[in-house]
Amino acid sequence: MSRRVLVVEDETPIREMLCFVLEQNGFEPVEAADFAQGVARVTEPFPDLILLDWMLPGGSGIQFIKQMKQDELTRQIPIIMLTARGEEEDKVRGLEVGADDYITKPFSPKELTARLKAVIRRTVPTATEEVIEVQGLRLDPVSHRVTVNEQALDLGPTEFRLLHFFMTHPERVYSREQLLNNVWGTNVYVEDRTVDVHIRRLRKAISLAGHDELIQTVRGSGYRFSSRF
Numbered sequence: 001m002s003r004r005v006l007v008v009e010d011e012t013p014i015r016e017m018l019c020f021v022l023e024q025n026g027f028e029p030v031e032a033a034d035f036a037q038g039v040a041r042v043t044e045p046f047p048d049l050i051l052l053d054w055m056l057p058g059g060s061g062i063q064f065i066k067q068m069k070q071d072e073l074t075r076q077i078p079i080i081m082l083t084a085r086g087e088e089e090d091k092v093r094g095l096e097v098g099a100d101d102y103i104t105k106p107f108s109p110k111e112l113t114a115r116l117k118a119v120i121r122r123t124v125p126t127a128t129e130e131v132i133e134v135q136g137l138r139l140d141p142v143s144h145r146v147t148v149n150e151q152a153l154d155l156g157p158t159e160f161r162l163l164h165f166f167m168t169h170p171e172r173v174y175s176r177e178q179l180l181n182n183v184w185g186t187n188v189y190v191e192d193r194t195v196d197v198h199i200r201r202l203r204k205a206i207s208l209a210g211h212d213e214l215i216q217t218v219r220g221s222g223y224r225f226s227s228r229f
Contacts, residue, residue: 035059054083166225
């Protein structure tokens, strides 16, 4: 599945060039020509990454990032800032408000794609198709198989997605609402207690060799996947 990249750039030739390079490299570009359009384009299905110009009609790239970071649903989307400004102070400012990387114009298509792929690798662990293993519990995202010491486990599709999310986001506490948004999606109406039911099912399915202890209940907060007991 190709990664969606939102390109927020007011200069048409640059925006078109960026979209062309993205398409050539297997990405799915989404265009926005100003601040308001950019904000409006950040809807489901959310982009996997945002390429954001520093100065835009209607607002700055810095304001755009601040707005993204305030929303629970968009704060995790990685952002690369594009700018003609090469001053170190500006780069630092962009990174401080939450940009993940910085490219100064002019740049080559090769540099752009290399940075895009590096940021996606670094910030979107669920995008990887690599096998994940924790203490003998092994999940293969491509074949949708979960095994413990070579023995296959029987997991439903929701339990599989839940385990995949946990294994790619370890050592962090997630509320029921955050789990619902990340695993079920924001357009689906599911009660909070549904999370508890699937957590119970998942724990039971991976309890064969004691891996149910990896999914910890954090009282009053939610759940955490951790190998630290």
